[in-house]
Amino acid sequence: MTGGGGAAEVRPRRRGTMVAPGVGILLMPARLVLMLLLLSASEPSQICNSGCSCKDEKIKAHSVQNEGKKVNCSKEELLELPDASLLPSNTVSLILSNNKIQTLKNGSFIGLAALERLDLKHNLISTIMPGAFQGLSELRRLDLSNNRIGCLTGNMFQGLTNLAKLNLSGNIISTLDSEVFEELPSLKRVNFNSDYLTCDCGLRWVPSFLQSRSAQIGSETLCAYPSILRREPLNRLTESQLSCDGPLELHTLILLPSQGQVVFKGDQLPFHCTAALVDNVTALHWRHNGQVVTSNPEKGVQLGNNVVHDCTLITSELILFNVHVEASGEWECVVSTGRGNTSHQVEIVVLENSAPFCPEDKVVNSRGEFRWPRTMAGITSHQYCLQLRYPSLSVEGGSEQKKASRYCDRSGKWQEGDYSNCLYTSGITRVLHTFILRPINASNAVTVARQVRTYTLEAESFTDSVSMLYVAEIMDKLMEHVTQQRELSKVMVEMGSNLMQVNDQILTVAQKEKRACSSLSILWRRWPGLSYIVMLKTSLCLQGT
Incomplete structure (x- = not known):
């Protein structure tokens, strides 16, 4: 039996490749190189030198001080687990948080017998196959928080005989069977706080479980339903409170x-x-x-x-x-x-x-x-x-x-829609929108300009004309402080030059819809010494409309 899975399909963002001029060699994005190494490398050291960091970490086993490896592959946009055989065999800590991993397959960690800590929080995990953690007899801490896990069975945790701390909070768990923890004889503390957690007869086993074993349920595990028990710590409830006798109340x-x-x-x-x-x-x-x-x-x-x-x-x-x-x-x-x-x-x-x-x-x-x-x-x-x-x-x-x-007006004609409640589809546009809302003054003008300049470095990949407009508006606000701060002038010249990398079609749309080029042209007139190429491209943008 598997751990279930969400119906929605998560697709990775596509990344382009580049060709080195004159040699015809494909230059792949760094994260793609990392993925290929994780899947095909023959030496574990290659993983440690290609995105994942590897550091020495001291451990204490049976009163003897040993040294193992801490492998950190966090925030690498991994879509699946790295092959365990490619990791150092003495890995004691493995950090795979903040990726896009969806499934934990049977035997995913075979070969990592020394592993003591496994961090999988903030992924997209919805399926945990039976035996996924087989071979991790030394594992002490497992963090599966903030995923999409809703289905849990006892055979998912087979082999974790020494697991002491388990974090399942932030998933979509509404209830749990007592058998889930039967394969965890050393469990000392578990958390499974959830926006869906329903404290009814389905969790009536909890009080006796706490009494019969040394394990504890963390006080941060709170009831979400029924409403009479909302925000009550589960570990303080009695069997009589965990009842299904009340009116039917659905969390959704x-x-x-x-x-x-x-x-x-x-x-x-x-x-x-x-x-x-x-x-x-x-x-x-x-x-x-x-x-x-x-x-x-x-x-x-x-x-x-x-x-x-x-x-x-x-x-x-x-x-x-x-x-x-x-x-x-x-x-x-x-x-x-x-x-x-x-x-x-x-x-x-x-x-x-x-x-x-x-x-x-x-x-x-x-x-x-x-x-x-x-x-x-x-x-x-x-x-x-x-x-x-x-x-x-x-x-x-x-x-x-x-x-x-x-x-739809009385004559049967559509009026302009109100889309203000919806987020921008472009991540850069969403970020630039936050700068529009931020007050700019003499004390923060240079800092804001530097931050916005960072995003204009990606102007060539702008896909939204609104991004162009927002940069123009931010630059207009910054102009009020240029005379007092020499560095600000330099940063804004760089921003203006970066904007000229924007695709001509995006520039044209930005001008037609929002008069962005007109706004920039007005700025340039107030700015003697700006590069000729910047002035020329702005002029061409205006002529194109």
């Missing part, structure tokens, strides 16, 4: 669309429902005006199978193709469990096509891609910033997703 129940919708005859209407997985009989059903809904291709009704995510959430999708007027009314997602049922509803109104409306429209901007559905005149439409395969499936512990909005 989301129906999308969440608000009443007005649609047109012939439209397509998708529904998405996500709920907490309470027990092994939890299921999602659909009703329309109180009647059970089933798949009916002839009537354009497509009902997908229930999908379980990470042993914590269950989702269902219902799609109405070619909506008829008869589809008006109340649509309901029903959650049935062994402890009772609950539901969410939404009201749908289907209009004939004779009513004025705004047509379907696709908008792609610096905040993402938005597909606006056909919308009745006088109605404001809303779209989620992130377009997910399971849009009702929140990945932030139940926090509400941000939305963009757009108004």
Whole structure:
């Protein structure tokens, strides 16, 4: 049995390669070189010299002082674990935090018999296969915090006979079986705090577990549900408090669309429902005006199978193709469990096509891609910033997703949308936006200029015209302090020169949409001695519009 896995697929960011001029040799990005070495190196020392750092670390075993290796591969964007055979055999500490590892396979660490500390926090781990930690009989500390782990079974921790500290906090764990810790006879302390942790009869084994063994559950492991026990430390609760006798309370129940919708005859209407997985009989059903809904291709009704995510959430999708007027009314997602049922509803109104409306429209901007559905005149439409395969499936512990909005006016014409709640898709643009919000004064002007200059070094890779505009606005603010600080002038000249690496197409768009080149041109006129090439490219940018 595996540890389950999220339905969302995480794809690595693609990185380009470079060719050395005149020789035709591919120069690969440093992290790609590291990945290849991790997978194919014949000598462990190559790993230590190619991204991962290796240092001597003293350990004490059986009252004898020994020396081992501490290997740190943190923040290297690794997609999978390095081959254990390529690591020093005397590795005692292995740091793999802040990467993009998703799966721990059977026997992943065979050959690291001396390993005492393993740090895997802040990855994307959702699947831990049985026997993943086999061969780590000396491991004392294991950190799996802040991943996507929801499914845990006892056989996942086979072989960890000396493990004393286990950190599972920050995952999506809602409950645990007592058997999870049966393979850990030396366990002294464990934490599994989670935004989903439900303190009910599923955790009734905890008090007796604490009494019968020397292990402790950390005081930072707090109940999230039910509401009566919210933020109560689990280690202080009694068996009588861990009950399933109260009303059914789910840590998650989301129906999308969440608000009443007005649609047109012939439209397509998708529904998405996500709920907490309470027990092994939890299921999602659909009703329309109180009647059970089933798949009916002839009537354009497509009902997908229930999908379980990470042993914590269950989702269902219902799609109405070619909506008829008869589809008006109340649509309901029903959650049935062994402890009772609950539901969410939404009201749908289907209009004939004779009513004025705004047509379907696709908008792609610096905040993402938005597909606006056909919308009745006088109605404001809303779209989620992130377009997910399971849009009702929140990945932030139940926090509400941000939305963009757009108004369809009375004449049936789309107005400009409001995308301010959505993050910029470009990481550089998001960072530059924080500089726009920061006050600039004489005391911090040089520091801010240096920081922004660092980002303009990547101007050649700008993909968003807004980045260009933000730099122009920041430079405009900095101009107020140039006369008092000679170094600031030098830094800003470098920033201006860096901006000229921006792709001509991005420059043109920046000028057309935001008049960015005009802003820079005004700055350049106030700045005698600026390089001719900078002035020339700005002039060409203006001519291109």
